[in-house]
Amino acid sequence: MNAMSTSLRIGAWRGLVELRQTFLNRQDLMAVLIPSISLLVALFLMRDGKIGPTGFSLGAATLPGALGMNIVFTGITGLAQTLVVEREDGTLLRAKATPNGMLTYLVGKVVGVSIAAIVGLLLLLVPGSFFLDGLALNSVGAWLELLGILVLGLAASLPIGAVFGSLFSNPRSFGVIMLPIIALVAISGIFYPINDNPAWLQGIAQVFPIYWLGLGMRAALLPDNLSVIEIGESWRHLETVGALAAWALIGIFVAPIVLRRMARRESGSSMNERREKALQRVN
Incomplete structure (x- = not known):
């Protein structure tokens, strides 16, 4: 077994162990459950609302977009926050000091965040299916399409998270990452049709993966006739795949470059400097 396959195997096992520790830690577990429970409550309250003349449940139409939003939040902020925190506490430096440590x-x-995203998806989808009517969950094709969008969404989101996590060295600056993501969620048609936005806002939303993830999830889980509420009255399958694949390819090219530059700058002196600044802020 060569060094690469060994690193991949150990890395995957490490991701599973860390994920298990997350679910055994009450504080970390609450951080996972509370957002999902809050969204479920909101969807439950929206279940009797209707989308215009379609008569379709507003809650059911919103659920797929919420699933896409959850993938983006987990993929980007989950990985970015971990990288920022573990740069400060020295975990990243210790990984750099071991053979193939950065790859592992x-x-x-990636394994831990990806599984966390899947768990978050199921936490919304499974309970939501019991009180929201009209979701296409009895079709093998729908599940395959959902799986495909999930994989593409993670491939598009995780490299962005790695880039953000490499650019920021202070966990307290994490709000700089969150604010633009929240703004994009607000204009990406997650909780209401994007057609309600001005044309220039629609254009901005379509540049980023949040809109396409939401659209892909709606295409997988909602009836075909609901496409009338979308731009062009179509699910735009090819455009969705193309946009998410483009973001994934850009991220796969850019993220390793940024990560290597960040790793080269990591040293004991830089870590101690960040720690001293943190202590000064506390004092």
């Missing part, structure tokens, strides 16, 4: 470290983070 990153594989572990």
Whole structure:
């Protein structure tokens, strides 16, 4: 077994172990459950609302977009926050000091965040299916399409998270990452049709993966006739795949470059400097 396959295997195992520790830690577990429970409550309250003349449940139409939003949040912020925190506490430096340590470290983070995203998806989809009518959950094709969009969404989101996590060294600056993501969610048609936005806002939303993830999830889980509420009255399958694949390819090219530059700058002195600044802020 060569060094590469060994690193991949150890990294995957590390990701599973860290994920298990997350679910055994009450504080971390609450951080996973509370957002999902809050969204479920909101969807439950929206279940009797209707989308215009279609008569379709507003809650059921919103659920797929919420699933896409959850994937983006987990993929980007989950990986970015981990990288920022573990740069400060020295975990990243220790990984750098071991043979193939960075590869093992990153594989572990990707595996852990990806599984966390899947768990978050199921936490919304499974309970939501019991009180929201009209979801296309009895079709093998729908599940395959959902799986495909999930994989593409993670491939598009995780490299962005790695880039953000490499650019910021202070966990307290994490709001800089969150604010633009929240703004994009607001204009990406997650909780209401994007057609309600001005044309220039629609254009901005379509540049980023949040809109396409939401659209892909709606295409997989909603009846075909609901496409009338979308731009062009179509699910735009090819455009969705193309946009998410483009973001994934850009991220796969850019993220390793940024990560390598970040890893080269990591040293004991830089970590101690960040720690001293953190202590000064506390004092």
